[in-house]
Amino acid sequence: MMGEDSGAGPPGGGSKGLTLKYCAVSLCGFAVNIALLRLLTGAGLEPAYAQVLSLLAAVQTTFWLNAMVVFRHVQIRGWVRHWLAYMGASGLGLICNTLIFTTLLSLHRPIVSNQMFAVCAGAFAAWVINFTITRLVVFNPNLHRRIGALFSEPDTAGPGLNVKP
DSSP, X not given: OOOOOOSSOOOSSHHHHHHHHHHHHHHHHHHXXXXXXXHHHHTXXXXXXXXXXXXXXXXXHHHHHIIIIISTTOOGGGHHHHHHHHHHHHHHHHHHHHHHXXXXXXXXXXXXXXXXXXXXXXXXXXXXXXHHXXXXXXXXXXXXXXXXXXXXXXXXXXXXXXXXX
């Protein structure tokens, strides 16, 4: 399902289509997060530890769905590079999500310390961070071409600055 990079930017019917697809994928990740969080806390694991484990599973889910459905330009041979970039980008969202979740739980206040409220608050903050980084850095074909050009041989036949030894 992962195709070639067309060079036309992220597919998905423009910015609105891209955002809607990303939201749908995020909801799938959120469902994985909630289901595993409930399962793990029900099995007796502390909520903070359960949240980290459930978030790690959710990030794997959203990577593959984003790669195959939202940002379809990912090539099979380059998936490891995209996965590493996605994990790095999602790491920032995961840290913020976990900090918000554990902080709200530790306040012991009505409503905000409810586990589901804390999950939702952390997830929303992480969504904003992850969408921004994912779209602008991880699955940005133009950025990847520019970075690749930095490490390629100079084009001696074309215009531009060519440094000869």
